Amino acid sequence: MWWNKVLKKFFKFSKERLLDKLDNLSVRKKLLLVYILCVLIPTIVSHFIFTIFIVKNLQQQKINQIKSAFNILNTNVKRVIDEAILYSNTLYTDDLLNDMLDIDYHGMDDFYSNYVQYLRNRIYQGRNVYSNIARVTIYTNNSTILNSDGYRKLNIQEVKEWYDKVINNPQGIVVIPTSDSGVNGEEGYVSLLRNLNQYEQRSTSTGNNSKYTKIAKIDIYLSSFFNSINFEVFGGEIYLLDSSNRIIAAHTYNNLIFTKPFVKFETSKFVPKGSYVFVNNLDITLLSGWKLVGVFSRSYMMGEIYRAIEFILLISLLSLIFATFLIRVITTSLSNRLELLERHIRKVKKQRFEILTCREGNDEIGSLIREFNNMTVRLKELIEKEMLSEIQKKTLEVEKKQAEINALQSQINPHFLFNTLDSIRMRSVLKNELETAEIIKYLTRTLRRLIYWGNDITTVQEEINFVEDFLKIQQYRFGEKLTYEIFVEEDAKNCLIPKMTIQPLVENACIHGIEEKEDSGRVTVRVKKEGVKLMIEVSDNGIGMDEKKLEELYANLNNPLYDKSIGLKNVYRRLMLYYNDNAEFYIESSFQKGTKVIIKLPLELPVFVHKI
Structure with missing residues (x-):
């Protein structure tokens, strides 16, 4: 094919041009070019690619570790919520409790006898059996129920922050942060609220619905959530946030969250500059919108990567130094002898026949040095024998010409000039030309001072x-x-x-x-x-x-x-x-x-x- 011939001509032409340029480079530059192209650049490129590969693996490994830890924290939080749900189920399915809350009591004595007999123990059971539950309160609009430990009359104005959410929820169960103002200041809880009326079939005999509204409020200690995310493996800070971005619990050294419960999570306050942030949404139906936020320092995320890079750079540097040293030793053996040979050839060109004395070696350059020394000795002997007579002849001719020049110079000398001037001055005195004689005297003194x-x-x-x-x-x-x-x-x-x-x-x-x-x-x-x-x-x-x-x-x-x-x-x-x-x-x-x-x-x- 014609294009095949064109390609062959092009590659042949490029090869010839490249060879021409290489032929014009000194041996030292050629060896340096070989070192750069065959050692330095391949070493740098290979180590660079290896570094990128290692860095990506370490980054992915660190991310996988964080994801695994977040899954554990997610399970811990779910365990706390499940405990409250489990207890709420016992209240929800308790027909006797439902019936007793639907009774219209006749006075305080009537209610108190039932309270002591069953209602009080039902509340105490939840607080004593389940360690994460801080308190249990059942709200009802039965006006004959007295406010007591675990039971309160339902005042919609007092519970408006959660009442509509529970009543309007199809499942009748919600989990929200709540707070109470006590003697020691504001105290926060995560409260599970459940509409007990949604369990319609309380009695298999009657099948009647509940007479009054009854809502169970189960308050969970915030410390339980703090403990659930207290994961020491982390090298950063962990925050449990609700759907409104409020801090429910945290594993941190930041004192801002301990001033009062449910502090708003703000990036400027809780995320230091240069930190890495990971967000994991909780896989819990009742905690929709809740998430775990991890804030990790650059040293934690990049520490192992930096150490790996330093190790790779050290290995790269050592390998380059070792390779450079070996190539330097090898190239010095070649270039030094070639440069010595070149300098001595230039000396021969200037008729300085000196023997090249160095470590010759048994390679091709050593053979070339020995042949050069033999040639120098023979050339020196030839010049001494064949040209000695010619040099002597030229020397005699030069000496003869110099003698002739000296003879001519001796014919006119300063003494002749001074004697002539002195004769002219004396003749001027005899002719009474005293001014001329005086000037000649000055001129003679001037010339004598310049010549001597x-x-x-x-x-x-x-x-x-x-x-x-x-x-x-x-x-x-x-x-x-x-x-x-x-x-x-x-x-x-x-x-x-x-x-x-x-x-x-x-x-x-x-x-x-x-x-x-x-x-x-x-x-x-x-x-x-x-x-x-x-x-x-x-x-x-x-x-x-x-x-x-x-x-x-x-x-x-x-x-x-x-x-x-x-x-x-x-x-x-x-x-x-x-x-x-x-x-x-x-x-x-x-x-x-x-x-x-x-x-x-x-x-x-x-x-x-x-x-x-």
Whole structure:
């Protein structure tokens, strides 16, 4: 098929491009790439997937534990309710009790005799036999029944919170929270209320219905519900809520629920930030809408998960470290020897024939190193034998050329120049050209000082003498156009400074300041001490510089490519080198008004400078 051929060409082209890119990588980078693709990434991905799997299993395990515990609590609560239902059934099916409550009694004595004989014991039986029942009260609208322990006249206004719910309930039985205001404050119960009239066939002989309304109210201790959800396995808090979201009982350390019964469950008060909340509806018909709410801290829910993650991370880290160490040892054996071989090949290219000394090994790289050493030895011997004569020949030719150059240089030397200048000066004296002779004397002294440099350090006095010779030569050149003044304090004359510190500044003032000036100019040199500094000032009243040119000069004092004001720039750079940037260098200039250069040098020369 044509598309099969296209795919083959595409894969072949991609493979060739990949191989080309790999061939351009160094061996070390290739080994690093193998480590990343074959060890690092697979290890991280596999451990990541394993971590997700473990975390999900632990989360599901924790949820299953909570569900199992909630089922146990559900059963415990149902057991408490069933106990009250069981007792209510005995009252509900008691024909004698029903008949005695339907009797119209004639006075207190008549009722009391029946109360003592049967009614009282019927109530006591429930409270004494069933431990969860706090009290039992039967309400009836029989006006001849007196209010007593366990029996009360039915006043609808007093029992309006539950009366309609019982009467209108098809089964005639409801369970609701109730509370009474007693001596010790408000006391709460969970009350089971049952309409005893719904058991219609009280007597098989008559089949008559009940004469009066009779409702049994069985109050259950709240402590029974507290005990039923007191499950210590939990690492959180448990709340039993009714259909109105009121707290019936709780397993918690929150004191708000103990202030009064049936506190409203509010998330802001009972659920700390970051907690996990689980809700389980009670599987009890009479407690429709009731539920168990579990509030669990993050540490309880995630503690095992965090420990599992830490353990997996530790295993991952140890495995990576171990794998990295092994691969590092193996790759170092390869890359180090290859890099050594590469460096020695470059040395051979520069005609440095050095034997490669390292742990060769018996692999392919070791064989390559041994062959390289053999080649280096043979190549070195070949060059020494075959090219030695050629090198000697070239050396002789170089020495011959150097001798010729030295011979030519010796023909003109400083002595010849000084002798010639001295002859010219003497001839000028004989011709009575004293001014010319004097200038030649200054020029000779200047050239002799430049050629026979000697030490780099000189005194201020010697430097000033040199400057004065130079200024006299410039006066001869410019005539009356140039005047100069030199002021040197006596205690500054013996101070040591680098040679050619002042002269280039004076030369710069003459050439760039006075020469281009139309009328006469003046150069002033001042040297004095200022504390621990030596102050040198060279000023002129020449053409000066504008602000832009002065900024350009300042910016390029350290620029070796700047080809203007070379003398000034050289002085600055030499002083910075001598005094390690402790020298101060200032330039003040105004266009058509002149230029002033101020230098401040430490009186003590650096220790590396040789003193005169």
